[in-house]
Amino acid sequence: MDTIKQFSIFVENRQGKMAELTRLIADAGIDVRSLSLADTRDFGILRIIVNKPDETEQLLTEHGWTFKVTKVIGVKVPDIPGGVATVLERLDAANINVEYMYAFVNRKPGEADMIFRVDDRNAALAALREGNIAVLTAEEAYDI
Amino acid sequence: MAKFWREDIETMSSEDMRALQSERLRKQVRHVYDNVPYYRNMMDNKGVAPDDIQSVDDLKKLPFLSKADLREAYPYGLLAVPLTDCVRIHSTSGTTGKRVVAFYTQHDVDLWEDCCARAITAAGGGADDVVQVAYGYGLFTGGAGLHGGSHKVGSLTLPMSSGNTERQIQFIQDLGATVLCCTPSYAAYIGETIHDMGLSPDDLQLKAGIFGAEPWTEEMRRSIEKSLGIKAYDIYGLTEISGPGVAFECCEQKGMHINEDHFIAEIIDPETGEVLPDGTVGELVFTSITKEAFPLLRYRTRDLCVLTRGKCACGRTLVKMAKPMGRSDDMMIIRGVNVFQSQIETVLIEQGYSPNYLIEVDRVNNTDTLDISVEMTAEQFSDKMKDLQDTERELASAITAMLGIRPKVHLVSPKTIARSEGKAVRVIDRRKLHD
Numbered sequence: 269m270d271t272i273k274q275f276s277i278f279v280e281n282r283q284g285k286m287a288e289l290t291r292l293i294a295d296a297g298i299d300v301r302s303l304s305l306a307d308t309r310d311f312g313i314l315r316i317i318v319n320k321p322d323e324t325e326q327l328l329t330e331h332g333w334t335f336k337v338t339k340v341i342g343v344k345v346p347d348i349p350g351g352v353a354t355v356l357e358r359l360d361a362a363n364i365n366v367e368y369m370y371a372f373v374n375r376k377p378g379e380a381d382m383i384f385r386v387d388d389r390n391a392a393l394a395a396l397r398e399g400n401i402a403v404l405t406a407e408e409a410y411d412i
Numbered sequence: 413m414a415k416f417w418r419e420d421i422e423t424m425s426s427e428d429m430r431a432l433q434s435e436r437l438r439k440q441v442r443h444v445y446d447n448v449p450y451y452r453n454m455m456d457n458k459g460v461a462p463d464d465i466q467s468v469d470d471l472k473k474l475p476f477l478s479k480a481d482l483r484e485a486y487p488y489g490l491l492a493v494p495l496t497d498c499v500r501i502h503s504t505s506g507t508t509g510k511r512v513v514a515f516y517t518q519h520d521v522d523l524w525e526d527c528c529a530r531a532i533t534a535a536g537g538g539a540d541d542v543v544q545v546a547y548g549y550g551l552f553t554g555g556a557g558l559h560g561g562s563h564k565v566g567s568l569t570l571p572m573s574s575g576n577t578e579r580q581i582q583f584i585q586d587l588g589a590t591v592l593c594c595t596p597s598y599a600a601y602i603g604e605t606i607h608d609m610g611l612s613p614d615d616l617q618l619k620a621g622i623f624g625a626e627p628w629t630e631e632m633r634r635s636i637e638k639s640l641g642i643k644a645y646d647i648y649g650l651t652e653i654s655g656p657g658v659a660f661e662c663c664e665q666k667g668m669h670i671n672e673d674h675f676i677a678e679i680i681d682p683e684t685g686e687v688l689p690d691g692t693v694g695e696l697v698f699t700s701i702t703k704e705a706f707p708l709l710r711y712r713t714r715d716l717c718v719l720t721r722g723k724c725a726c727g728r729t730l731v732k733m734a735k736p737m738g739r740s741d742d743m744m745i746i747r748g749v750n751v752f753q754s755q756i757e758t759v760l761i762e763q764g765y766s767p768n769y770l771i772e773v774d775r776v777n778n779t780d781t782l783d784i785s786v787e788m789t790a791e792q793f794s795d796k797m798k799d800l801q802d803t804e805r806e807l808a809s810a811i812t813a814m815l816g817i818r819p820k821v822h823l824v825s826p827k828t829i830a831r832s833e834g835k836a837v838r839v840i841d842r843r844k845l846h847d
Contacts, residue, residue, distance in 0.1 A: 336790075336793060
């Protein structure tokens with residue numbers, strides 16, 4: 269399975285909101301595998317990938333957080349100069365639009381994993397395969 | 413320099429004034445009853461005949477008119493003369509649906525300008541003065557009223573309209589303007605700009621300012637007076653009754669004299685409609701007793717204020733109204749524009765938002781700010797930042813189209829805006845407009 273579930277959570281730019289959210293997740297025994305924050309003056313969107321997506325969805329719903337489950341893809345980017353550029357060029361050549369991307373925490377040497385949110389996941393996966401660029405499976409991402 | 417524009421009227425004894433008002437009221441009630449079917453029906457329904465109104469004491473028998481009546485009767489329902497006798501219209505700035513349009517005969521324009529001439533004279537303006545009118549011209553009554561008043565007193569009139577601040581300052585300097593007429597927030601802005609340009613009040617000939625059309629504080633008055641080196645005078649009016657000059661301030665700066673030979677003022681309990689004694693806070697109600705085209709009887713302004721009688725140290729005997737201290741409805745005046753909470757709520761609901769919102773009004777650097785926090789539903793949330801920013805922008809544009817001024821919109825999570833038991837607090841006005 270090559271698509272990864274990401275949680276995009278609306279967080280108002282108020283003191284303590286981020287701590288409240290991360291504490292909620294921690295206390296449920298959920299491990300955040302990767303995290304990215306996009307923010308404006310008023311609010312932020314916290315994007316996380318977790319080891320237990322189903323439990324997380326239930327937890328956020330129960331506690332009234334505004335969120336969306338978004339499907340993203342993970343790419344094993346070669347950890348060499350030009351690694352990211354090669355991936356982006358490959359996607360660009362296939363006319364795939366990248367909405368956003370961020371680094372994924374990974375402890376394997378020589379590999380720098382990244383998360384991509386694209387407009388057409390299947391086309392993106394095909395383009396990467398064609399370019400012999402390895403993708404991260406959901407199992408790898410969740411570290412199951 | 414003349415102290416009064418119409419000394420006979422402005423210093424008239426209270427007995428004579430009452431007699432004059434009673435005579436004019438009798439005539440006016442007959443005029444309205446005969447020519448305005450809308451009001452005639454209201455009187456008939458209340459069982460009041462024109463002959464029941466013999467003096468000012470009988471005023472309380474007449475039915476009230478409200479803004480809702482003006483909208484219902486739009487555009488010609490309250491017109492009391494043939495349209496061919498009218499020479500002009502003006503219209504209100506704020507709109508909840510239909511605008512309010514007021515009509516004027518030449519006689520109505522003359523009496524209105526005469527009221528403005530009294531205001532300019534009370535502020536020390538005369539034939540030797542240069543009056544810069546920086547109120548907006550057009551449908552808004554501000555520009556036209558002070559412009560006409562300035563002509564009446566024979567001042568050199570600079571019809572600037574609002575905006576283009578550097579040109580305003582250039583004219584104040586080059587043409588030696590002595591009296592500035594505009595909104596208080598614009599006066600404050602001109603004062604700041606003059607300072608930023610490295611000029612001081614000593615470089616200017618200005619001696620007085622006539623400022624109105626929006627609420628302002630005593631603190632703001634002192635700050636404007638200092639920045640422009642002038643004495644600042646308040647002026648009050650509303651399009652429905654004529655425009656600026658319904659009441660004006662004298663050199664005492666302690667309340668505004670109402671031109672009660674044209675407009676009878678009452679203070680009522682906004683809940684019961686009962687007339688309250690002088691010195692009590694209540695809703696201000698005006699009756700036009702001289703206007704021909706658009707003569708409103710017992711029009712409820714929704715402004716809360718106090719009336720005081722007695723001879724003023726300036727010599728005038730005209731009844732004084734305090735600066736309005738609030739509204740008996742949900743109207744706010746933001747950047748000179750009338751804004752109703754209900755207008756904002758209408759847009760939010762039309763655009764599919766929850767009725768849980770918070771309106772915050774403040775004044776930063778003498779400019780009003782309007783911030784609206786809106787709860788977003790889970791369906792409206794997107795994980796793309798651009799989508800959320802577009803959502804905020806689209807909502808701000810829809811509100812701008814309704815109000816005429818642009819708010820800042822803030823999306824917040826569902827259920828984060830405080831629910832209160834009973835009447836929800838949806839508006840927080842942090843401007844200190846009332847001392």
